[in-house]
Amino acid sequence: MASRIATMRRAITTAGPLRLSVTLLVLLLALFIARFSWNLPLALSAERGLYDVRVDLTAPRVDQDPRVVLVVFTEETLTATGKRSPLDRTMLARALTNLDALGPRAIGVDILIDQPQPEDPVLKAALLDMKTPTFFGFSSNAENGEFVMPWQEAHMRNFFGSVASAPVRTANIRLDVDNDNAWRQWPNPAGRPPALLVNAITGVKGYERHQGSAIFRKAQYADRPVFASLPVDLFGNADTAAALKDAIAGKIVLIGADLPEADRFITPFTRLSGKTTPGVELHAVLIAQALDGSDFKRLPGWVIWALAILAVALGAVTGGFDLGARLLGPFVLAEIGLLGWLPYGLQGAGFDTYGLPCAGLGVGWLLALMAASTTARIVGAEQRKFAQGALGKYLPRDVAQQILAEPERLQLSGERRPIFALFSDIEGFTSMCQSQPPEVVAATLNEYLDTMSDVVLKHGGTIDKFVADAVVAFWGAPIARPDDANRALACAVEMAQVGERFKQPRDGRPAMGRTRVGLHWGDVVVGNFGGEGRIQYTALGDSMNVAARLEGANKSLKTAALISGEAATQMGLEHFRPMGRVRVRGRQKPIEVYEPLGAGDAVADKVFAGLYAAFERGDAAALQALRQRSAAAPQDKALAYLVQRMEQVGPGGVYDLD
Incomplete structure (x- = not known):
């Protein structure tokens, strides 16, 4: 750390x-x-x-609340009474009379008596006979001007003023919602009388100015909702109502509508369930919280x-932190x-x-x-660029030791010598960068470059540079070895094979495209370039360009690795299968190209090289034999495309790459 x-x-x-x-x-x-x-x-x-x-x-699961019961107008009630809006006041009057006889603690009515109806005398008579404290919903034009006109407010004041001798009062039934029309919070305290229904009906001190989130609860049992809900129809008849005495006595009764299209609210539960809640039940939520004396703890x-x-x-x-993919993912x-x-x-x-x-x-x-x-x-990129001359990161260990012992081997002025130049690249890397977060791209690329660097150094290569996802390496400088040809070939094959592992996603790393390798042998100028204060050991010349063009030619030829004829001859042609003759951009002279066995789909086939040579001599039967071999190996796209090119250019022909 x-x-x-x-x-x-x-x-x-x-x-x-x-x-x-x-x-x-x-x-x-x-x-x-x-x-x-x-x-x-x-x-x-x-x-x-x-x-x-x-x-x-996180809502707690509770059994049915024994203190509050809902008495609701339902669709069945509306059908029976033949009235939808306003709700039938005769039914309301009967229900109030029969509920009053059952001894409830208090009654709250979440219904606005905001316009005159023929049944008003019946309702007034019932209210004047009430013994139970009863609170009717009230809303003023000042608070709810969009829905309550001044004449409606005046009617409510006159109506309840006429029954002032009874224990009947008004209460504010406002339920404030957020601007997404969802109800989550206690309503703002009433600025003027009457008090909010929750404060008026419970009488619990300390909640008169209460603000904050409502405490929602869920039913512990599917068949027992948090608040019992009974149809108002059951209380329209005294005999039927008497049978429900135990359900009403001593409890706070809330009367309101439970209809699919009216007075329903979005709540936090709606997000997952898709269901809305009747307003009368939300008043019950507030009343239960006040009776519990509970509240959320405030976060400073x-x-x-x-x-x-x-x-x-x-x-x-x-x-x-410069963390590798294995550490970055868990963090x-x-x-x-x-x-x-x-x-x-x-x-x-x-x-x-x-x-x-x-x-x-x-x-x-x-x-x-x-x-x-x-x-x-x-x-990090700047630091890597500055430290590019650090021998241990770009040279095999034994070569680095020799350079440290004999610094003159790193020629500042440059020298010409033959090398095996290798270019590798990832197919579709740009697209992956655009589809992944920067930290994932960085971690994935670092893991990939670390792996490929290890492969190059394992086989004794000198790492020239990294260009985004491309690895540039060579053999033969600063120190040449007798087996550089074999080392370079083994490295090219292993890089193509290791690249296959990165094509599968793993441990948070996204899938990557095929690793393509190009390898050429020829003269270059190698040395330290850039001046005494900021130098880089690198190789310059046409041979480096040819290796880069061969890497790119893999895409057209459907191969994983391509070796020039110059390099393949140094390595032994028995390790390759011929892939024809191509002309790459920027170079007029055609290049004989070979695919190393073990890279991509190239496998040892003693007959293949002979058939290719026979075709080059003009033997038409050889081409037919190659067609049959291609048909027998449909997964070998490189072979199929080779046969297609042979048909196109003929014996001795050259295929021009764009």
């Missing part, structure tokens, strides 16, 4: 003030989002959605700041799990997490991770 911290300090020093300033600005933006995402329009919907889900998942502002700082710090530190998963769990854990522990960022923590963490990893990647 100490070495990692030291590496990060060096990276900060190397980054420079401008890059550090940009990174700091992004980190501050990440912190702002992590802290204030509930105030950002684009993030608010996500935050509310995640809040709803955690409320649903400093806790939210601390969580935001934690999210950004985790992202920045993780992105700033990232652990941090995502922690940041995702914290809001749910706090909600489950009884804290009010309405307003606590969840999506914001994730976005802030991701921005910090990307900012730090991008800076670290840029700094």
Whole structure:
């Protein structure tokens, strides 16, 4: 860990003030989002959605509440009474009279008597005979001007003023919703009389000015909802109502509508279930909370700041460390799990997490991770470029030891010598970069380049450079060996084989395309170039270009590795199968190309080379034999395409590559 911290300090020093300033600005933006995402329009919907889900998942399961019972007008009631709106007041009057006789603690009516009806005298008579404290819904034009006109408010005041001698009062039945029309919070305290229904009907002190999230509960048993609900029709007849005395006596009774199209609310439970809740039941939720004397614990502002700082710090530190894919994956998963769990854990522990960022923590963490990893990647690239002359990273160990012992072997001015030049590349790497997060691309590419570097060094090659996902290497400089041809061939085959492993996703690493290899033998100028203060040991010349063109030709020829005739002759043609004669861009002279056995689909076939040679001499039967071999091996696309080219260009012909 100490070495990692030291590496990060060096990276900060190397980054420079401008890059550090940009990174700091992004980190501050990440912190702002992590802290204030509930105030950002684009993030608010996500935050509310995640809040709803955690409320649903953490809501306690309880048995049926014995203190509150709902008496509701249903579709069956409307059918029987023949009235939909306003609700039948004769039925309401009978129900109130019969409920009053059963001895409830209090009755709340979530219905507005906001316009005159022929049945009003019946209802007034019933109210004047009431003994039970009864609270009718009331809403003023000042509070609810969209739905309550001044004349409606005046009618309600006159109506209930006429029954003032009875224990009948009005109560504010407002249920405030968020701007997404979902109900999650206690209504704002009543600014003027009457009091909210929950305060008026319970009389519980301390909730007159209460604010915060409502405490939702779920039924413990499927056949016993949290609040018992009985059709109002059962109380229209005194004899039927008397049979329900035990269900009513001593309880708070709430009368309202439970209809599919009226007075229904979206709640946090709607997010997963898709079901809405009648308003009368939401009043029961508030009443139960007040009777319990319960409330969520408040999260201090400093806790939210601390969580935001934690999210950004985790992202920045993780992105700033130069971690390999095997370490990065577990760290990232652990941090995502922690940041995702914290809001749910706090909600489950009884804290009010309405307003606590969840999506914001994730976005802030991701921005910090990307900012730090991008800076670290840029700094790392500069450091790698500066350290490119470090022998141990680019030369085999025995060669490096010789160079350290004889520094003059690294010619500053350059020298001409024959080498085996190798280029490798990943098919479709650009597309993968565009579809994956930067940290995944960086980790995947680093793992790939580390693996390919190990293969090159294992076979005694000198690593020239990395160009994005491309590896450039050569054999024969700075020190030539007698078996460089065999080493280069073995490296090309193993790189193609190892590349197959990266085509399958693993441990968070995405699938990569085929690794393509090109190998050529010829003269180049090798040496240290760039001046005394900033040098790079590299090879220059046409032979390097030919190797690069051969790597690219794999795509057209459907091969994994292509070796020029010059290189194959040095290595022994028995290790290859011929792939024809091609002309590459930028080079007029045709190149004989060969595919090494063991790379791609190339397998040993003693007859193949003879058939190819016979075709080159003009033997038509040889071409037919090759067609049959291709048909017998449909998976060998390189062979099929070779036969197609042979048919096209004929014996001795040259296939021009774009």
